[in-house]
Amino acid sequence: MKGFWWKIMGAAIFLYVLIGGMTVPLKPGITAVSPNHTYTGRQAEFLIEGYNTRFVSGGRSRVWLKMDSTHALAHAVAEAVDENHLKASFSLPATFPSEDQTIPLTLIIDNQEDGVFVQPNAVFLTRDTTDTGPSAEAWLQGRISDLHYPAGIKFPYRSILNETIRNTFFHVALWFAMFILLIAGVYHAVCYIRTHDIDHDTRSSAYTRVALLYGILGLITGSVWARFTWDTFWTQDIKLNMTAIAMLIYLAYLLLRTSTEDVDKRARLSAAYNIFAFVALIPLVFVIPRLTDSLHPGNGGNPALGGEDLDNTLRLFFYPSILALTLLGLWMSSLLTRYERLRYKWIFKS
Amino acid sequence: MKIHTKILNFATILTIMACHVIPAKAAGSESLDFLRSTGKIYAVVAVIAIIFIGIVIFLFRLDNKLTKLENQIKNEQ
Numbered sequence: 312m313k314g315f316w317w318k319i320m321g322a323a324i325f326l327y328v329l330i331g332g333m334t335v336p337l338k339p340g341i342t343a344v345s346p347n348h349t350y351t352g353r354q355a356e357f358l359i360e361g362y363n364t365r366f367v368s369g370g371r372s373r374v375w376l377k378m379d380s381t382h383a384l385a386h387a388v389a390e391a392v393d394e395n396h397l398k399a400s401f402s403l404p405a406t407f408p409s410e411d412q413t414i415p416l417t418l419i420i421d422n423q424e425d426g427v428f429v430q431p432n433a434v435f436l437t438r439d440t441t442d443t444g445p446s447a448e449a450w451l452q453g454r455i456s457d458l459h460y461p462a463g464i465k466f467p468y469r470s471i472l473n474e475t476i477r478n479t480f481f482h483v484a485l486w487f488a489m490f491i492l493l494i495a496g497v498y499h500a501v502c503y504i505r506t507h508d509i510d511h512d513t514r515s516s517a518y519t520r521v522a523l524l525y526g527i528l529g530l531i532t533g534s535v536w537a538r539f540t541w542d543t544f545w546t547q548d549i550k551l552n553m554t555a556i557a558m559l560i561y562l563a564y565l566l567l568r569t570s571t572e573d574v575d576k577r578a579r580l581s582a583a584y585n586i587f588a589f590v591a592l593i594p595l596v597f598v599i600p601r602l603t604d605s606l607h608p609g610n611g612g613n614p615a616l617g618g619e620d621l622d623n624t625l626r627l628f629f630y631p632s633i634l635a636l637t638l639l640g641l642w643m644s645s646l647l648t649r650y651e652r653l654r655y656k657w658i659f660k661s
Numbered sequence: 662m663k664i665h666t667k668i669l670n671f672a673t674i675l676t677i678m679a680c681h682v683i684p685a686k687a688a689g690s691e692s693l694d695f696l697r698s699t700g701k702i703y704a705v706v707a708v709i710a711i712i713f714i715g716i717v718i719f720l721f722r723l724d725n726k727l728t729k730l731e732n733q734i735k736n737e738q
Contacts, residue, residue, distance in 0.1 A: 474700035474704075475701045475702075475704045478705055532708040535711065538704075639716075646723060657734055
């Protein structure tokens with residue numbers, strides 16, 4: 312059992328991530344509101360379609376239409392059609408306190424079971440021809456209070472992501488683990504250059520190989536994820552293309568290693584190339600995508616990975632997932648290292 | 662020179678094929694729509710399956726290499 316504990320730990324943590332990451336439910340969300348466009352001074356009935364909602368068993372649902380932090384309409388008591396459908400009637404005021412022709416309204420729903428959840432820009436309100444001009448009256452009556460916050464962990468609901476937010480534990484963690492393995496690889500490459508001990512070369516190449524496997528899997532899984540969120544397998548997104556280039560640079564590392572039979576020459580060449588590839592990877596993956604716009608969180612005009620994209624409930628599984636994938640990667644590379652050591656032993660003996 | 666032309670030709674053919682096949686597939690992708698049902702949970706299942714398959718391929722290749730080395734050592738003795 313000695314020396315096995317971290318392998319078992321890696322497998323156990325990954326099992327925890329798999330089970331927890333797949334069974335924790337998503338928070339309720341709003342998928343559609345119809346009509347999503349209306350005019351002032353009318354009686355409007357909205358049919359709201361929810362996801363993971365309990366409109367029937369959750370008791371009385373209250374619905375607000377909010378304009379901004381100080382202006383909201385008095386809540387309407389909604390009528391549940393079924394667990395996922397809700398009808399809410401509003402008599403819209405004759406005007407709204409804004410100079411714009413059309414304003415977006417945020418829909419807020421609250422009930423005992425689901426708690427409070429919101430959908431920004433759910434309804435667009437346009438000024439009717441009979442509108443008398445901006446006035447805040449009727450928009451100051453909506454007091455959004457007595458909200459429910461049910462206990463228990465739930466992952467955030469994001470409108471395009473839906474359930475695929477769980478891919479954070481697999482696709483994103485895979486990249487983090489890849490990066491840790493690459494650091495291990497480049498560390499041993501430096502060690503080889505300093506000591507000329509062939510064992511460092513063996514370990515360096517094993518870490519880099521497994522990291523490359525993770526990188527390729529990361530590209531494929533990202534492509535599948537993109538198909539169901541961004542509607543295409545491959546986009547012109549800067550991060551995708553730059554990462555693909557980085558992966559090609561590392562593929563050249565594998566080619567380089569097969570190019571010569573001389574063990575010492577190969578070790579020297581690949582150690583130097585490994586350091587070069589790692590140095591090239593940092594601007595390609597971490598710097599360039601941040602300079603332009605990107606669909607990935609944490610790049611371009613987007614805020615860093617955080618907020619609703621990575622809240623504390625997701626962190627409960629995201630960080631363990633990085634640890635588990637790293638341990639599994641170290642396990643795989645230790646198998647490769649042991650194979651290479653055996654082979655060297657046999658080559659040098661004969 | 663010759664091998665370069667061959668690679669170039671192959672790359673061109675691949676690109677042309679990709680340009681024709683991928684949009685056609687995207688247009689008639691009802692078969693993929695089940696992956697969107699129930700909040701796209703099957704996209705998560707697909708991602709986990711890909712990672713699993715990748716690790717299995719790695720193990721298979723290592724297994725093959727080990728078998729070869731074992732045979733070499735066995736033949737030597």
